[in-house]
Structures are given as structure tokens and as C-alpha cells.
Amino acid sequence: MTNDATAxxxxxxxxxxxxxxxxxxxxxxxxRFAQAGLKVVLGSRTAEKGEAxxxxxxxxxxxxxxxxxxxxxxxxxxxxLVVVPWDGHGELLADLKPxxxxxxxxxxxxxxxxxxxxxxxxxxxxxxxxxxxxxxxxESTVVGAFHNVSAVLLEDPDVTDLGTDVLVLGDEREATDxxxxxxxxIPGVRGVYGGRRRNAHQVEALTANLxxxxxxYKAHAGVRVTDV
Amino acid sequence: MTNDATAxxxxxxxxxxxxxxxxxxxxxxxxRFAQAGLKVVLGSRTAEKGEAxxxxxxxxxxxxxxxxxxxxxxxxxxxxLVVVPWDGHGELLADLKPxxxxxxxxxxxxxxxxxxxxxxxxxxxxxxxxxxxxxxxxESTVVGAFHNVSAVLLEDPDVTDLGTDVLVLGDEREATDxxxxxxxxIPGVRGVYGGRRRNAHQVEALTANLxxxxxxYKAHAGVRVTDV
Numbered sequence: 001m002t003n004d005a006t007a008x009x010x011x012x013x014x015x016x017x018x019x020x021x022x023x024x025x026x027x028x029x030x031x032r033f034a035q036a037g038l039k040v041v042l043g044s045r046t047a048e049k050g051e052a053x054x055x056x057x058x059x060x061x062x063x064x065x066x067x068x069x070x071x072x073x074x075x076x077x078x079x080x081l082v083v084v085p086w087d088g089h090g091e092l093l094a095d096l097k098p099x100x101x102x103x104x105x106x107x108x109x110x111x112x113x114x115x116x117x118x119x120x121x122x123x124x125x126x127x128x129x130x131x132x133x134x135x136x137x138x139e140s141t142v143v144g145a146f147h148n149v150s151a152v153l154l155e156d157p158d159v160t161d162l163g164t165d166v167l168v169l170g171d172e173r174e175a176t177d178x179x180x181x182x183x184x185x186i187p188g189v190r191g192v193y194g195g196r197r198r199n200a201h202q203v204e205a206l207t208a209n210l211x212x213x214x215x216x217y218k219a220h221a222g223v224r225v226t227d228v
Numbered sequence: 229m230t231n232d233a234t235a236x237x238x239x240x241x242x243x244x245x246x247x248x249x250x251x252x253x254x255x256x257x258x259x260r261f262a263q264a265g266l267k268v269v270l271g272s273r274t275a276e277k278g279e280a281x282x283x284x285x286x287x288x289x290x291x292x293x294x295x296x297x298x299x300x301x302x303x304x305x306x307x308x309l310v311v312v313p314w315d316g317h318g319e320l321l322a323d324l325k326p327x328x329x330x331x332x333x334x335x336x337x338x339x340x341x342x343x344x345x346x347x348x349x350x351x352x353x354x355x356x357x358x359x360x361x362x363x364x365x366x367e368s369t370v371v372g373a374f375h376n377v378s379a380v381l382l383e384d385p386d387v388t389d390l391g392t393d394v395l396v397l398g399d400e401r402e403a404t405d406x407x408x409x410x411x412x413x414i415p416g417v418r419g420v421y422g423g424r425r426r427n428a429h430q431v432e433a434l435t436a437n438l439x440x441x442x443x444x445y446k447a448h449a450g451v452r453v454t455d456v
Contacts, residue, residue, distance in 0.1 A: 120426050150455075164454045167437065195440035198348050202433035209395065209431065210453075212423035219455040226392045226450040227378075228441055 011038055011181055017077025019043040019070045019084055019092075022053040025108065026083035028154025029146060029186075031057055034065050036185035041066040043073025060157075074099035079106060079182065081146070082133065086111040086122065089129060093136045101139035104175050106182075107200075108146040110207040118212050121205035130169060130200035143170035143179045144200040148207055149189070150220035161187050164222030167194030167203050192225050239266055239409055245305025247271040247298045247312055247320075250281040253336065254311035256382025257374060257414075259285055262293050264413035269294040271301025288385075302327035307334060307410065309374070310361065314339040314350065317357060321364045329367035332403050334410075335428075336374040338435040346440050349433030358397060358428035371398035371407045372428040375435055377417070378448035389415050392450030395422030395431050420453050 016033050020026040021042030034040045034057070042057065044050035047069040054067025066076070074080050074096045084092055086109055093100070109129040111122040126132040130144030145168045153159045166183035168191050170176040180191030194203055206223070213221040244261050248254040249270030262268045262285065270285065272278035275297040282295025294304070302308050302324045312320055314337050321328070337357040339350040354360040358372030373396045381387045394411035396419050398404040408419030422431055434451070441449040 117424060117426075120424075121430060153455075169437075193441065193444050195437040196345060198345075199433070199436050199440065202349060202430040203437065205427070205430035206434065208427050209397075209423040212427065213421065213453060213456055216421050217456045221456050222454040224452040224454050225438075225441060226452050227381075227447040228445045228449050 011178070011185065014078040015039045015041060015076055016182070017041045017043055017073040017080040019073055019080060019082050019096075021067075021073070021083065022049055023083060024151035024155060025146075026081070027053065027057060028151045029081060029083065029108070029149075030065060031061060032154055032186040033182070034063050035061055038185065041068055041073045041076045043068055043070040045070065047072060071096060071099055074103075077103065079104045079178070081106045081108055083108045083146075086129060090132055090136060093133055097137055097139075100137050103140050104143060104178065105133060105137055105140045106143045106145050106179055107133040108144075110147055110204045112205075112208055118215065119208040121201075121208050124201065127198065128201035128204050130197050130204070134197055141170070141172050141175045142197065143168060143175050144197060144203065145169065145179050145183060145191070147204050148210055148223050150222060152220050154186075162222070163188045163224075165190045165192045165224050167192055167223070167225070169194045169197055169200045169203060171196050192228055239406070239413065242306040243267045243269060243304055244410070245269045245271055245301040245308040247301055247308060247310050249295070249301070249311065250277055251311060251313075252379035252383060253374075254309070255281065255285060256379045257309060257311065257336070257377075258293060259289055260382055260414040261410070262286075262291050263289055266413065269296055269301045269304045271296055271298040273298065275300060299324060299327055302331075305331065307332045307406065309334045309336055311336045311374075314357065318360055318364060321361055325365055325367075328365050331368050332371060332406060333361060333365055333368045334371045334373050334407055335361040336372075338375055338432045340433075340436055346443060347436035349429075349436050352429065355426065356429035356432050358425050358432070362425055369398070369400050369403045370425065371396060371403050372425060372431065373397065373407050373411060373419070375432050376438055376451050378450060380448050381450075382414075390450070391416045391452075393418045393420045393452050395420055395451070395453070397422045397425055397428045397431060399424050420456055
């Protein structure tokens with residue numbers, strides 16, 4: 001771990017892969033990164049779906065976006081965002097492990113359950129989705145981020161300022177700095193270091209609270225850290 | 229549970245008790261409530277300590293504050309804030325149960341551990357401190373709140389705008405509305421409904437992340453909910 005502050009790395013030299021890029025959250029993040037001029041590859045369960053989603057997004061925003069299956073996207077990406085359903089999360093990552101070795105993997109998954117009282121945090125044996133990813137992907141650098149950003153706002157072309165922070169969790173300073181810089185490319189978003197991986201659970205789970213607030217206040221709630 | 233929005237209740241008719249009122253967080257909350265013109269009773273392990281802390285606070289801010297032991301404060305309070313160490317939390321509440329029956333109890337406790345890597349969330353059998361309180365205090369209305377507010381800012385007389393939100397968690401609408409109104413009496417603080425008690429754990433645990441941010445950014449980090 002580097003403890004010194006590092007210069008912002010140049011994201012323009014890197015390919016950003018988004019696994020689960022056909023869901024609203026993955027699609028929304030891919031949209032914003034592509035609009036920021038970054039090279040983006042959408043991954044999906046099949047190459048056909050990934051390519052179709054990429055073509056649709058590309059047409060909507062007027063910049064090129066590639067599509068592939070999740071394995072192809074993992075191979076193409078330097079930074080690989082995991083934006084897949086919690087159900088199957090561990091199995092998918094174990095399957096993709098060889099393609100993810102040596103890369104920065106950004107887990108964005110919120111393990112939540114839903115019932116008639118709303119959303120709630122599911123227990124995770126490893127502590128959190130981020131820690132599960134780190135336990136499986138022993139040759140990758142695993143960071144947790146983008147848990148609390150509204151997919152609705154990400155996907156809305158009229159929203160030019162998301163006005164929210166992204167908490168970035170990880171144990172390796174260079175990687176968290178890089179993912180903070182990635183978050184900063186989204187208009188109105190600030191990447192903020194949020195602690196180590198062992199403190200990822202509560203940030204993932206907080207999405208359940210934001211869903212409760214959305215219901216109460218008819219909002220797309222997000223989080224800003226104050227005094228930082 | 230009342231699902232309808234209710235008018236803001238009149239806090240001026242109520243006594244606010246702060247158990248653990250001699251620690252920085254309890255003392256800081258008591259200071260702000262007393263400065264807002266509310267009737268405040270500080271509780272501590274002994275009546276002597278509670279009275280001494282109340283006298284000191286009263287002299288510092290120029291308004292009357294009462295002091296007592298935790299049982300006396302529980303008896304005196306209409307809204308009773310629990311701001312005690314996590315170690316002994318359950319035993320204290322079980323001991324005070326008769327005095328707390330029928331009252332609104334606001335649990336402010338963060339079950340955290342500390343090691344050389346910083347703070348981390350402790351596992352809680354009931355899910356959270358708030359849920360533990362609710363499991364013990366079956367005749368009280370238990371709300372979780374004030375978890376993420378910096379004691380340093382609360383206690384600093386030069387801070388006239390805390391610029392942060394207080395997430396209020398509970399299953400009974402009248403009680404959460406009342407505690408939101410209580411939070412609103414602190415300058416620059418907004419009480420925001422944050423979900424049900426079952427989603428209290430992550431709000432308590434988030435304090436570990438804020439402690440990490442304080443260390444990284446030399447700040448007194450807090451949380452604002454955006455789009456609400």
C-alpha cells in the first residue's frame with residue numbers, strides 16, 4: 001500500500017469495463033464514463049446482449065461504446081466494474097477470475113433483500129460483496145464504490161449535475177485514488193475515500209436506507225460527506 | 229404506526245434526558261438542545277457526576293441544565309437519549325427498563341471496535357444497538373438517531389452551523405417525526421427519516437467510515453442526504 005498521496009492517474013489510457021452493463025446501474029455508469037471521453041466496454045451474459053446494449057447506448061449519446069460478454073469485457077478492461085445482481089455474484093467472479101487477475105476490480109453490488117416493508121441488508125458470510133470479491137479475486141486489487149448513486153439520475157440525459165459523492169473503499173491507495181478519479185469524471189460527483197474494505201458492508205447496506213428515503217420523500221436520494 | 233404526516237410536535241413541553249451525558253457526544257447534544265431552549269437533564273453513572281456535568285455545562289452556555297444519575301434522568305425525561313458506551317449498553321437498558329416504559333428512547337450508540345487500522349463495526353446479535361434497545365425495552369418506542377454527528381462540532385461554541393443531517397430510524401411515525409424535530413433544533417442540522425429499525429445497523433456502522441475519512445482528510449466528516 002502506498003500511503004503517500006499520488007497524482008491523479010490518466011484514465012484516458014485505460015479501458016473501463018462494466019460487467020452487468022445491461023442493467024440500469026451499469027448502463028448508467030457506462031453512459032457517464034463514455035460521455036466523459038473514456039473507453040468503455042459493456043459486458044453482459046452473452047456477447048449478443050452486450051453488443052446490443054452498447055450499440056443502443058452509443059446511438060443515444062453519440063460516442064462509441066463496445067460490447068461483449070462478461071468474460072470478453074473482463075479481458076478488455078483495465079478497470080473492471082462489477083454491477084451484477086447479488087444472486088450469482090460469487091459464482092460469476094470465480095468463473096471470471098483468470099481474466100481479472102492483475103486488474104483493478106470495482107465492486108458496486110449491494111446485497112439487499114426486499115419485502116413489503118421495503119429493502120433491507122442481506123447477511124454476507126465474507127462481510128460484504130466487496131469482501132467476497134476480494135476473497136475470490138486474490139490476484140486482483142478489489143475496491144468498492146458506486147453503491148449509492150441513483151441509476152435513474154445516471155441514466156437521465158437531462159441530469160447534468162448528480163450532486164452526490166461516491167464513497168470509495170479499499171486497502172490499496174493507488175487503486176482507491178484511481179477509482180476516486182473515475183468517480184470524478186461523472187458531472188457533479190466527487191469520489192471520496194470511504195475507508196477500508198472491511199468497512200464496505202455499511203456503505204453497500206446504506207442503499208436500503210436510501211430506498212426508504214426515496215419512498216418517503218419521493219426522491220432519488222444520495223449521500224454527500226460534509227466537512228470534506 | 230401512523231402513516232400520515234403529523235404536525236411538528238411541541239418539544240418545548242417535553243424534557244429531554246441524555247443518558248451518558250458526561251461523554252463528549254452526550255454533552256455536545258445536551259449543549260445544543262439546552263441552547264435551543266429545551267428542558268434538558270444530563271444523566272450519568274452517579275448523581276454527583278451528572279450534577280457536576282450539568283453545572284459545568286450550564287455555566288458554559290448560560291442556561292439551566294439539570295443533572296442526575298441515569299435512572300433519575302430516565303424518570304425525568306419524556307424523550308430519553310442513550311449516549312453510553314456500547315460495552316454495557318444492554319445491561320444498562322435492562323436495568324433502567326421500568327423507568328423507560330412508555331417513553332421515546334433514542335439510541336445514539338455506535339458499536340465500534342478500534343485497532344491500529346482504525347475503526348470497524350462490531351457484530352451485534354440483535355442486528356444493531358437500536359434493535360438491541362428495542363428488544364429489551366419492549367414497552368418503549370425506540371428510535372435510532374444522532375449516530376454520525378461529530379462530538380467535536382457539537383461541543384465547539386464557535387460552530388454555529390453544523391451543516392449535516394441526522395438520519396432518524398424507527399418504525400413508529402409519530403416518534404420519528406418528533407426526533408426529526410429534535411434534530412432540527414441543532415443549528416444547521418436537518419432530521420431526515422432514514423428507514424426502519426432493521427436498517428439501523430449500517431447507519432451506526434457508517435461512523436467507522438466517517439472516522440476513516442476524518443483521518444484521511446483531517447476533517448469532522450458528517451453526512452448530508454442529497455435530493456431530499
